[in-house]
Amino acid sequence: MIWAAALLLIFVSYGDSEDYCYDEPHCDPYAWGDMFPSCHPLLEEHHSPINLDHHMTRNESLGSLHLEGFDVIQTGHWTIKNDGHTVVLQVGSGMSVSGGGLPDVYHTIQLHFHWGGPATNGSEHTVDSRRYPMEMHVVNMKSIHPNVTAALHDPTGLAVLGFFIDVVYADNVHFGLISQKLSSVAYKGQTTKIKPFPLMHLLPKHNMSQYYRYYGSLTTPPCSQAVVWTLYEVPIYISWSQLAQFSSQIFSTEEDAEQVTPLQNNFRHIHPTFSRIVSASKDGRLLAGTSSRPLGSDVSLRLLPIILLGSFVSGL
Template sequence: MIWAAAILLVFVSRGDSEDYCYDEPQCDPYSWGDSFPLCHPLLELRHSPIDLDRRHMSRDPSLGPLHLEGFDQTQTGHWTLENDGHSVVLQVGSGMAVSGGGLPDTYHTVQLHFHWGGPATNGSEHTVDGRRYPMEMHIVNMKSIHPNMSAALDDPTGLAVLGFLVDVVYADNVHFGHISQKLSSVAHKGQRTKVKPFPLLGLLPTRNMSQYYRYHGSLTTPPCSQAVVWTVYQVPVYISWSQLAQFTSQIFSTEEDAEQVTPLHNNFRHVHPASGRAVTASGDAGVLLGTAAPPLGGATALLRLLPTATLGAITFRL
């Protein structure tokens, strides 16, 4: 059942490759509403992504760390890494689930995928205080009570997506290498390869998992169903410049035998207004009080805004 859900999720949440794109005026994110009504920004009010403006957040002390069942284990069988023309998608099969942290139910983990920019542009979907990060990773989870993805997409809380901003340093992220070392095998649209399962927890900022932001929104790809409980973590995942470059220079949105091979760049949807939605910070997450200072870049901004207790963890990860 979970494998079927994973396959269906990729189809439903990412759509047909001929129906949408990121770089052509007739099918880019501003045109998605022509083919997918829920993507039209004037028809609905719960679009994603948004800017996470920490000057206008309320803190919810009841929001503690989520329970990530099976994330610290090596699952059986094999996983599949695929280039679907819009992103690189890792289908993870069964064995993992997400609950707690204010989520209304238990959610089964079905896949993760990435959004990035180009050789000289950042490409996260969510922004923080107006800043866009180089990349963003989404771990997609489906509410366990639903028999299929169609039912989940009709539920305003049918999906729980964990969003991780990705920043860059000089040293490789060994855990991220499980994915980046396989990218050459999925360079072109339609290509896929097997991946030996590994503990997903290694990809995450494990010492800072109690620091996140929560709001209700939508899929960021067609059909843009407004069925997502978003959890976007404050502390980024760190990868190396060379690992990021593998996405921006070696992944293509076209098939291998296409007349014109097109690099997959800037595969992110534009930021939408919060439209009065409540955006809350977990009990340990950082918020800004008063007038915000001019934005800083890289690790400097992160260190300035985080509680002192987290500084040792960041130094450890760098």
């Protein structure tokens, strides 16, 4: 469909840009405003990501979102791509998001990931100023727009569902459908096909009524303030080895691979909420009792170097 192709083209063009990065002072997130004026936080007040804390209000009208098509196997094939900044799963048409206080129906386009490194967590949003190991974003475009150019000029043009990812000992079988494909997209521009599966299998399906809502921006250039954010309270759980696959097997260039410099810490820094209202859904816990570290984070940071070393030795 035209809207899907247009949005996909724009997201690919962002990924193909050489103008921003995460690890060099001249092009890292603090320098994005020099190249993309709308990324400058001093000029705008609705940037993402933000920190989630107890300074929020409960909104009794925020019930569960309706995720159309998330529980069935879509036709055709999906594509996984390394765009130089993240790993993108392009899901095509057939799924949509509505309800839960969203102003319209939004078509699901893609999902992608943000992660840290062997000694750092890498979620974009934080909870009580603490990061989770990873974060997954499911990107959806408002159905009334013909293309993403129009959507990016609408303060609610995109709806992004954010899921924290934490670590446990056992592999996540469904997540493995993605992580096992990473070696096929090691370098920027590489793509591989993947057989569709019910996307709901990735999500914390028994806790989908617990989330937080605020209005913000894209977390990558051009940082357009066009996103309705829905951040789910209960994380997705994967294994330490699955986490390590992201932080050790994805490279921006072949030169990075030759120098064993994988893509890591691909997250934007936290921005103030200013006067924005951050709401908890009617079943959200308002972060009560969540001041402790996210489950497994400290342990994962201690064990990741051991896991990475083991993977290296096994490959010798």
